[in-house]
Amino acid sequence: MFLFCSRDLSSQILSPMTTQNNFAILILGVLTYLAFQFWRARTRPPLPPGPPGEVLLGHYRLVPEDAAFKKYAAWATQYNSDVLYFHTFGTKWIVLNSLNAAIELLEKRGSNYADRPRFVMFQEMGWSPTLTWLRWGPKYHLHRKVLQPPFTKSRVGQYQASQLREALICCKGILDDPEDWVTAVRRFAVAIVLKISYGLEVNSPDSQWIKLAEESAEAIGKSGAPASSIMDRFPLTRYLPTWLSFMERLRYARTWRHAIEDITRIPFETAISSSSPASGPSFVHNRMSIHSSNTRQNLPNDFTIEDIKGAAATIVIAGNDTTSATLMLLVLYLLKSPHCQLKAQSEIDNLLTSHPSPRLPTFSDLPHLPYTNLILQETYRINPLSPLGIPHASTTDDVYNGMSIPKGTIIYQNVWAMNHDPSIYSDPDQFIPERYLPEDQGGRGEPLPQGNFGFGRRICIGKHLAENSLLIVLAVMLATMEVDKPGDGEVGEEWSFRGQAIVLPFRASFTARSEEMRRLLDEAVRELEKADGEAE
């Protein structure tokens, strides 16, 4: 029966008449599809404007690698549109140049814009599952569900003791060796996240953890704006040989792959090895104990060991360089704006140092230091570290202000343009912390900057942790030292804008504000070291 039927069927399929019919159906299908696409293109609203692209390459060669955010802002003015459209090799991207557009799309319509593009270059760099790069889906939700709770505003208080400790060590380190102030800053940022993630301590300025974190930060920082390499635009190019001159980014990815692998593997293995002096509790110890307990009870482990490794590395990678670079920026703006430094110092002096028994700042002082907080806000605004944000991607077709945003479009957020919008911020290139004060207090009533930590459902989970770290170290710094230009006045190179905004190790001078404050700082750190010695 089966044989009969199948012979009958094959004879039908192979008969010339049927072949012609099938061919006709195929042609009809293709024509209908093309007609539908044509009709859709005619009836759907136009795409957002943008500069004309080249025939085959689209906008590939038009967008500069250096300071692309400034070019996008200029195009937004030229084309009189806060949303711009670009494409290349079938990849489409839009750039949101206003806060209104970012809030409307990424927050109000957040469910459609919470995906990420495929980061092909980062895949080449060997990342484990990492919240920041994961596509919207079950794996992403699982990672966010595990990673977000410890960093909410109400729970970050648990890290304050460690943040204060590292702030004191950082400021003492800067005064002990002002020439090498950048190492003290890097140590500060790494120590906080390494402890949270793995329970590991950074014991000296030569610690291997500082080196590992620096290497991974460099690997990411210099890899260009996320999802902008030729491999991200045209994924098949990842299989081309690296010696081709235009495959520079693939060469880069392969050269730096070790840095991502090391930061993911080495602290993890150290933390879980039985001979490790890791003190815990930490993210890794907590997740590993859940994992082992499930395994013992034959229960499924949805969060695998690979997931734990990736998530732990995410805390360190996402939280380290962002914090140290912002602290470097704080130093830069303190030395460039001595009057702001003086004003913040007098706020601190009034609260704690000009009293009969002066003391160093603690977390409970921070709510009473509003100007110090405005210095941080102004630092966020004037030079956002991710000037184009980390790209989101859309999951369905949408229309915004009469412009089509097709499904699968990559969405960059031009945070730099938003923070420099002259209709919101007067003198946008000037560092003016007072701008946020109400007019009746001598300010300009301008809004605090938004967008430095992203938007909508992908917003940074570490915002409150970072803010606490930065405010406490800034307060201790203002209380204990004067930050100034070096003796010859030459600060050196401050920035590189290749893809991301990278703060370079510029020169600065640091001197203790008084014998008394220096003594207090030294004593505080000595106490910490004594307590460590007793605990061992």
Ligand code: HEM
């Ligand atoms: C000044 C410090 C920081 C800045 C400026 C910053 C900035 C950002 C930005 C712009 C994003 C992208 C958000 C989006 O796509 O809309 C992001 C995401 C993220 N940040 Fe931060 N960040 C900082 C500190 C931290 C810290 C301390 C942690 C560690 C807990 C952290 C963990 C993350 C993670 C895991 C994501 C990915 C979120 C997701 O894709 O769902 N960040 N951050």
